[in-house]
Structure formats: C-alpha cells, structure tokens
Amino acid sequence: MASIYTMLRGLFPFVKYKLPLAKDVEFEVSRTKHMMAYWNIDCNGHVIGVSTAKCKTLTSVVESVAHEMVHVAAERMGFEDHADHDAQFLRMAADVCNSLGFDFKEF
Ligand SMILES: [Zn+2]
Numbered sequence: 001m002a003s004i005y006t007m008l009r010g011l012f013p014f015v016k017y018k019l020p021l022a023k024d025v026e027f028e029v030s031r032t033k034h035m036m037a038y039w040n041i042d043c044n045g046h047v048i049g050v051s052t053a054k055c056k057t058l059t060s061v062v063e064s065v066a067h068e069m070v071h072v073a074a075e076r077m078g079f080e081d082h083a084d085h086d087a088q089f090l091r092m093a094a095d096v097c098n099s100l101g102f103d104f105k106e107f
Contacts, residue, residue, distance in 0.1 A: 001027040001029070001061070001065060005065055006022045008065060008066050009069070011099075013099050014096070017072075017073035017077070018076070019073060020045065020072070024045055024046075025045065025072070026046070027047075028047060029052055030049050031052060033051070034051075036055055036060065037049060037054075037064035037068050039068040039071040041075060048068040048069070049068075050064050063102050063107060066107075067093070070082075070089060070093050070096055073092060074089050
C-alpha cells in the first residue's frame with residue numbers, strides 16, 4: 001500500500017498537494033465489510049486503511065488509496081468538512097479522477 005501511495009503521490013494532481021512521505025503515513029489492512037477504505041488522523045499522523053474484504057482487485061486498491069489521499073490533501077489544506085465529502089472534496093476528487101482516469105461515480 002505504501003508503494004501505491006508513493007506512486008500516486010508523484011502523479012498529477014497529487015504532486016501539487018505536497019502530501020507527506022509514505023514513511024510518515026500509517027497504512028492498515030482491514031477485513032471490514034462496511035467500507036472499501038478509510039482515512040483518519042491521530043496524534044501520530046495520517047492513517048489510511050484498505051479492506052481486503054471489499055477491495056478484490058489491484059485497481060480497486062489503487063482507487064481506494066487515491067480516494068483516501070484526497071482526504072489527506074484536504075486535511076492538509078485545512079478543509080474541515082471533507083470527511084463528509086463536501087464540495088471542496090468533490091472538486092479535488094473530480095480533478096484526481098479526470099487526471100488519472102478513475103470513474104468519479106465509483107470514486
Ligand atoms: Zn471519503
């Protein structure tokens with residue numbers, strides 16, 4: 001997952017967000033059936049988790065990490081309501097989808 005993060009971090013538009021290095025992000029693998037992936041931030045920094053129960057393909061893992069990276073970027077930019085996928089989050093997500101070929105409806 002760290003390698004996927006690093007790859008995406010170097011691609012437009014993520015490169016312009018100056019995201020933390022992968023070594024400074026905690027990655028988790030979960031078996032939850034409730035969500036594809038998740039992001040949160042705690043005293044140690046950003047946490048990105050992906051569910052292997054929901055993400056069955058490499059493509060879905062890459063897209064899920066990309067989605068959570070939009071949360072990381074939104075948090076760093078100070079957008080407070082991105083956890084609820086507010087308008088700013090959706091603008092950033094659309095930029096990511098348009099640039100990297102993800103399906104916005106599935107993102
Ligand atoms: Zn989200």
